[in-house]
Amino acid sequence: MNDVSPNPELSRPRGEPAIRTIAMPADANPAGDIFGGWLMAQMDLAAGNVAARRARSRCATVSVDRITFLRPVFIGDEVSLHAEIVRVGRSSMTIEVEAWRRSRDGEEQVKVTDASFVFVALDQGGRPRLISPAASDPAASDPAAGGPAPGERG
Ligand SMILES: CC(C)(COP(=O)(O)OP(=O)(O)OC[C@H]1O[C@@H](n2cnc3c(N)ncnc32)[C@H](O)[C@@H]1OP(=O)(O)O)[C@@H](O)C(=O)NCCC(=O)NCCS
Numbered sequence: 001m002n003d004v005s006p007n008p009e010l011s012r013p014r015g016e017p018a019i020r021t022i023a024m025p026a027d028a029n030p031a032g033d034i035f036g037g038w039l040m041a042q043m044d045l046a047a048g049n050v051a052a053r054r055a056r057s058r059c060a061t062v063s064v065d066r067i068t069f070l071r072p073v074f075i076g077d078e079v080s081l082h083a084e085i086v087r088v089g090r091s092s093m094t095i096e097v098e099a100w101r102r103s104r105d106g107e108e109q110v111k112v113t114d115a116s117f118v119f120v121a122l123d124q125g126g127r128p129r130l131i132s133p134a135a136s137d138p139a140a141s142d143p144a145a146g147g148p149a150p151g152e153r154g
Contacts, residue, residue: 015084
């Protein structure tokens with residue numbers, strides 16, 4: 001996922017669109033570029049939205065892996081967050097998130113950031129809870145997936 005396409009207009013985002021927003025002046029540093037932290041927050045929101053929908057419960061971010069900033073984002077850009085669940089475990093989900101920018105007055109979409117998030121489904125007490133399997137889940141390639149439910153481990 002860390003490729004920078006020489007023809008970004010030919011590339012397409014991975015996963016469903018989860019959030020689309022506009023980068024505003026308050027989100028920028030003194031040089032006029034958008035803060036990486038703002039973008040990370042949008043990515044976390046996008047992944048959390050997809051996670052809660054899949055798990056049918058509240059979820060918490062437990063890790064973020066290999067976030068890569070490929071291109072800058074500027075004030076006024078339209079920023080689209082795309083998220084795709086690539087692994088469902090017992091209580092956790094791995095979600096790949098990509099952020100794409102489009103200039104306000106243009107059509108070209110360019111990937112600016114990607115990262116891998118792990119979310120954990122939580123019960124009302126804030127403890128990990130089992131995610132019910134679904135036919136739409138990605139095929140299990142992780143040996144950690146599919147074992148006993150949280151709380152059943154010896
Ligand atoms: C989420 C939380 C309840 C998990 O508690 P825990 O004691 O680690 O729970 P478990 O050991 O049972 O692990 C639960 C699942 O998370 C996964 N997990 C735990 N830590 C992980 C990590 N660092 N990276 C990837 N996965 C992790 C486990 O593999 C397990 O997955 P599985 O059930 O699919 O097999 C706890 O870590 C927590 O509350 N963290 C803070 C979350 C938060 O506040 N996030 C926002 C930050 S501002």
